[in-house]
Amino acid sequence: MKTKELELYLNELLEVPRFKDYCPNGLQVQGRLETLHVVTGVTASLALVEAAIEAGADAILVHHGYFWKNEDARVIGQKHARLKRLLGADINLMAYHLPLDNHAELGNNAQLGAQLGITPTGRFADDQLGWTGTLPRPMPLSELAAHVAGVLQREPLAIGDADRPVRTVGWCTGGAQGYFDAAIAAGVDVYISGEVSEQTTHLARESGVAYLAAGHHATERYGIRALGEHVAQRFGLRHTFIDIPNPV
Missing domain, CATH: 3.40.1390.30 (NIF3 (NGG1p interacting factor 3)-like)
Structure with a gap:
């Protein structure tokens, strides 16, 4: 084309x-x-x-x-x-x-939620880039962290009580640690993003909302791949997703 x-x-x-x-x-x-x-x-x-x-x-x-x-x-x-x-x-x-990041079906947040089995329930933050959802069942933070590691093939940094059950999730892929305050205000049990900042540990401890830093690259693999698959199917194009490893 x-x-x-x-x-x-x-x-x-x-x-x-x-x-x-x-x-x-x-x-x-x-x-x-x-x-x-x-x-x-x-x-x-x-x-x-x-x-x-x-x-x-x-x-x-x-x-x-x-x-x-x-x-x-x-x-x-x-x-x-x-x-x-x-x-x-x-x-x-x-x-x-x-x-x-924003697209409701092909976007990074939509695709990450689908990969992790989270049912979306809404959006948060002034620009509505943050998403909220629920897990299929309550689970300890340590179990959720292990699930995220298995899906993304990258061990997340988990900040919070490992044994505390979590059910409601806020998330925003990539370098979205700045949305943590808005996620706390949205009333979630745990927030998942790609990166973490120094102050995040204190916010997690003081608020009681757990934080999973799952990797900037790892959390943003899925939107661009889905977009490529979409245009390939719609227009009969050939599509190849190439993942260049990045530990960040």
């Missing part, structure tokens, strides 16, 4: 104009005009770019792209290396940050 048609479809599907983001969403680096093979991955690292070139991709679709707010605008160093490889291979790069 025409690359422009794919971009316009994704922009509409993910409601890009709604979001004031930290980076441009949509087509970030222009490549060939036709797209038949889409590679998806979490972050447009050089390793992903190289793997996509090896796979014969026409377009790379990611959650974390380039040109972030307040970054150095010069094309030097690693930015130069990445752009040189993309432009030399004539591959399109499309990135969707907050719009992908």
Whole structure:
């Protein structure tokens, strides 16, 4: 299909104009005009770019792209290396940050909840990016942490009473430790995110709301993969998800 048609479809599907983001969403680096093979991955690292070139991709679709707010605008160093490889291979790069976090079916939060078996019940925070839900049954925090580790193949950092039962869950993928206060206000038993900050331990102890830091990369694998599968099925494209390991 025409690359422009794919971009316009994704922009509409993910409601890009709604979001004031930290980076441009949509087509970030222009490549060939036709797209038949889409590679998806979490972050447009050089390793992903190289793997996509090896796979014969026409377009790379990611959650974390380039040109972030307040970054150095010069094309030097690693930015130069990445752009040189993309432009030399004539591959399109499309990135969707907050719009992908938000989507009700294909988004990072929706997909993480589905992977963990959480039934969604609502949203929280001023921007409604945080989600709330319930587990199939109450379980000790230690059991939930083991479940998360099994699904994500990464051991989470669990802050809270390991033996205390939890049932209601708040979550927001990636670097969303800043939503912990809003999750506490939403009345959940435990909050799951990707990263953790120094003050989080104190908030968890004092509030009684447990915190699971399950990994920025690990919690955001599923939205971009689901988006790639969606466009492949809808438009008859070839899709390859490439996971570049990242312990963070």
